[in-house]
Amino acid sequence: MSEDNLFNEDARAKIKELVENIDFAMMETHLGAKQTHIVPMSTKDVDDDGSIWFLSNKNSEHNNYIRDDDSIQLIYAKPGDMEFLIVFGKASIITERPVLEKYYGKTDDTWFDGVDDPNLTAIKVRPEDAHYWDSKNGKLVSLLKMGVGAITGEEQDMGKHGNLNP
Template sequence: MSNLNNSHQEAVETVRDLIKGIDTAMLTTISAEGLVSRPMKTQEVEFDGDLWFLTKKDTSKFEEILHDPRVNVIYADKSYVSIRGTAKLVQDVEKKKEFWNPGYDAFLQTSYDDPDVILIRVQAEAAEYWKSGNLAEKVTYLFKRLTKQDTEQSNLNETIDLK
């Protein structure tokens, strides 16, 4: 059991290191028409297996999560991270206050204690990442793999279980 806990902790730490300092993520939900992605402000809290976002109840993402909580969150900067998980809608005034900053006053045109403001808690299940490096080399490699010009295996990316 100890090895399982250690590997889980290592996976969380890997993702934490990769997404640290990235202000915006792309949150993908499932709508009646298919997948929908939109930029979301990342909360300034260390990743512990959960990601947090603020939104309002009168948004399509709120309705989409109510109907299907499966989501994906993408972070891109010097590394690329795709996190698959389950979203929960959380109405916790103290947690909203913890995450609130003056930018939300203008963006959401309300305050943290507005009952229409809701938290989205994404419980991460797995993450796939591509470490930083020479992007041109990676694109060339992927193109060659897609066009079957190169049959060698590579460790350009890795998938880790966060459950």
């Protein structure tokens, strides 16, 4: 796997590409504790500035942790496509109606009583550092390439990984 570190716009574009392809993240808060708090979250958007958006309940444990410490880690994984992304950043809780209206969808009715639900908040994550692994071949081709490499002793192109500095 070759290393390809990306910066600024290229890094933001790679984050957007992977997040949109994977969708669900494991959101880790309470990072300074011996036992962190991790919850699955569906990504709503990656905006033009590279910020990642989620909807959340204002009384949730992760919202409470974000209010205490805005450090956050997002872990995205799509093993079938051999795509992985870890994002470290700063989170903020947003309650402005235009933002909530922008990101609220019909499927969110499962967790909220509409966009007017007083418990509805958005979480904005501003990435500060990220790392990705992306085979672009999927699991089957990657496994075949590993096998060919093991048999022939020749190094195979297994994809790319690198740091993302947005």
